[in-house]
Amino acid sequence: MSNISVNLPGLKLKHPVMPASGTFGFGDVPAAQQFDLNKLGGLVLKTTTPHERVGNPQPQIAVLDNGVLNSVGLTNPGVERVISDKLPRLKTEYPDLPIMASVGGESKKDSLAVAQQLCASHMVDALEINLSCPNVAQGGMNFGVHPDVVEEITSSIASVVDIPIYVKLTPNVTNIQDIAVAAENGGANGLALINTVMGMRIDIRTRKPLLGNNIGGYSGTSVKPIALYMIHQVHQVTQLPIIGMGGIESAQDVVEFMLAGAHAVEVGSAHFHNPLICIQIAEELPGLLDELGIDDINDVVGQVELNEAVSSNSLA
Template sequence: MTKISVKLPGLDLKNPIMPASGTFGFGDVAMAKKFDLNKMGAMVIKTTTPNATTGNPQPQIAVLDDGVMNSVGLTNPGVDAVISQKLTKLRAQYPNLPIVASVGGDSEEDYVEVAKKLASSNLVNALELNVSCPNVATGGMSFGIHPQVVEDLTKKIKSAVDTPIYVKLTPNVTDVVEIAQAAERGGADGLVLINTVLGLGINIKTRKPLLGNNMGGLSGHAIKPLAVRMVAQVHQATSLPIIGVGGIETAEDVVEFILAGASAVEVGSAHFHDELIIPHLAEKLPELLEKLEVNDINDLVGKVEFN
């Protein structure tokens, strides 16, 4: 029997596949009703901030040939409502599903407040610090591009909660390794990389940007080689477990990320083409590993053989 279960800090995953933050809302979007979420390795909820936010101007999403651009922003009802209305319901429906809560804000104090509330709710298994969103005017990526800020923020949250912390890194930096090492020094339990790549699309007829917020984050298959490269670099430079994200569409893509150094993966844009992509990947992964003569997916972590 091919083993695809993975153990990470705070997360006991039956398979290494979960949705990227924002993809499945709070487990309450239409897609989430189409299959049993227990087929996921874990559920990652949309980023939560201290107060309700409405996100960016429409249009917020542009589907491209080889990816998706979005400038949704951090639309959410605020941490208190997320706990009382969203997480309570999700946990009641899925008592055994590992849940990862994504933490956002405009200041370090915001991040600490949200992290403490989510951790003390006892409804989540791990926290993902979103220090890498390119679609918000304050907070977001502005935190994730400064090593010292990432280290200090991680340290503050780590000292305020017992829940394992994963720091989500932005690719929009000169040296992602420097940021990863800063998160490690701050006491992070793991890393998630990468978030979207800042991009711009223009409608040549109207001469207007495709997105209401002008620029936005590019995700999808087009960014996969960039994500795989960053995962490999960070795996070689830190000892933290990595959750890889960026353009995963097939079981082969999952294995590629794991060979680069990821222990698990998150899937986002592929949902635009297949709403059941996660259960489909979880089904195909053991078959692929069997063909590759691999008995345990954990044996592949970081096993790329560089020239």
């Protein structure tokens, strides 16, 4: 049988499939109670901020034909409660499950403080740095759109924690390669991409946006080509391991993402239709790899064979 285990900085995964941040909360949402979380490759937690956040106005989620539009607003109980309540329960029930916490904040100081506290808890194996939060110091613009800001905040966090950090990249930029290089220069141990694509839907009868916050992040199968292209781009300019996401809902998708350059994946929107999707994908992987003649899933990373005379940066 083909090997499907993956070793990343801080994360020894029995298989490369994890739920995306926010999907399973802190392992305490109803979907997470339907099966043994040890069957996951690892668990990525909901983004944690310095203080409790109640989130954006309702409705926060619109499930569409080919994806999901959301503006949840990083609802979470705050880092102190995550450390005192959420993480101890997780570690007690699932002591061997690789856990990656997600760090967020409205300033560099916020993110730095959350990262330090989570690291000091000794209950998480790695940190995913969510740079899609609004940067209050820069007029609400997301941290992740400016290479210099990405490098600065990555460097600040890397200098005060002793566990690996994965910088989560937004697709809402002109050149994602510049952002990836900035994260690597700042000391990131890995990258995660793509975060959601900014979007909007309007009810033509009420003339109101579907989301209470008017705009939100779009995810699901429709963004898969965007995610694959950006992962392929980033893989060309960095040696860092990549955790890919964006429209994954099958074992075939996992192999496709890994061919583009991902080393592991996160699954998000597909859980709205099937809470067991991660487990099912992981169960299908060995058979698919055998069918493809692949002995080790790690061997396919970045092995896409480009057509001759076509630039890897071509949009055509």
